[in-house]
Amino acid sequence: MPLNESGNVNPKQPMPLINAAECKGCERCVEACPAKCLRISDKLNCRGVKAVEYIGKGCTGCGICFYNCPEPYAIVIDKP
């Protein structure tokens, strides 16, 4: 499933909307995610860091990644 920054591709499932441009790649969210559904991308974002990405499934919408993220606008959790 491709990442979609502007909206949830599957409105019936919760999903982290990741703004890769704001991510600094600290991996706190990857470590904290209880569903282990986040990973560090292979590709560099516009800043030149490997940003976090959603593996495409497994998000429960708990918000843990959001609270662990030091950036204000890198992660938004979409909950149906």
Added chain:
Amino acid sequence: MAQIKTTGMYKSFPRSGSDTKTSHYCAGCGHGIVHKLIAEALFDLELQDETIIFNPVGCSVFGYYYLDAGHISAAHGRSPSAATGIARTLKDRTIICYQGDGDLGAIGLNSTLQAANRGEHIAVIFINNATYGMTGGQMAPTTLAGMKTRTTPFGRDPLTDGYPLHVCEMINELKAPVYIERVSVADTRRIMKARKAVRKALKIQKENRGYAFVEIIAPCPIGLKSTPLETARFCMEEMEAEFPLVCLRDNSADQPLLPTPKKIVSVKDFFENSGTDLGISTAVPDESFKELRMKFSGYGGQGVLSLGLWLAEAARIDRRFTTWFPSYGPEQRGGAASCAVVVSGRTVGSPDADHPDLLVAMNQVAYERFIGDVLPGGFAFVDLTVPINVEPRAGVRLISVPALKLAEEFGITQSANTVILAAISAFGVSNLSRESLLSSLDAGFRKKPELAIKNKKLFVKAETWIKDQWKSSEVRECESAEIAASEDTAHGTGRGIC
């Protein structure tokens, strides 16, 4: 559709000409997490419009770029002092002091403890990351024993560098604080506890219950030269071994103690007489009035400062512009004291009188110090006891008045200054009316009316005496003037012994 997202922050953070949605914090920094918690709490408690946040000196000095509330930046570590002023004058506002360990624990520890001890109505968010992050990872008061930093390359040695400072525990020794808790933002469970603590601290402010202190252990991966995840582990294991996460006090449910309201004294009442009760409120511009700069000097206790005040008061009664500018040492009595008085027909620029037109010197030290400054054409009133071992500049008229002696003879030993005032009046050198000079004594002895009467009597007596004496010495005065004039001076040096 519900979303979990950042609230209470600006939509973007324009800085240095660039518009960005990214914070300036490093990857894995604790500040960003705490900012989000505060912003969310302010938003949820609907406090944004009434909150003033004091940003520290440190990385989070830029808090005003992010948190959508009011902001003030205080001097390094002085947030609690500045916040005290704001909290006391704007009682309905919510005040947050966001401070780091260098700001709060080092340079500002005194301000912090004093504000806590007074129980000021502020919420202090204390970010403890065990290092100075912004300046490059130097040792902070909270640096752990043995921990390597840039300034402790072999590890902090408590015997030379001190032990880690437990600020929460220090504040817990004080009676006034309402809420003290230490939390962490190292992992999810701790972040949720920190979220609760921040909300509680802000709620205490919203309900005006008193001082709340929340210490937050926050990771600083760059300062500790480590990775974000490794630093989070360091916070949980090593930091918490030294700084246990505890709620030391929570009296937020108790009824808040309110101080007895103090009587408000108006400015007019404080200064007793603003001038309006005399029907005189403002000075009247008068370009034809020659500006007069006066210096009154002596030792503390001789009444030279009062004498200056009387002249200023007389100028005020005459509706002139005037200033009174005192200069004295720490001693209440006996030290060198002087004051400058400027009387003018327009707004006074400098209140000092470096080169006075009129000098009063009540002792030798003052005379020697100031006589050389008096401008040609000016006057110098000197007490007779002062030996004239330094000659004034050419053109300065030196008048020795036996002020101390006269005051003693007339029975008010402390009123030598009144005699000088009478001399100034007798010689007509102040460009102020005699009536004003006389009635300035009423204002001078406002609290002791019986002394005002005595001094006014003394004034009249001394003035008459001086005028009589001066007549008899007039001839000598003219002689001196002629001698001086022959020495290529415009006015001549006159010295009259009364």
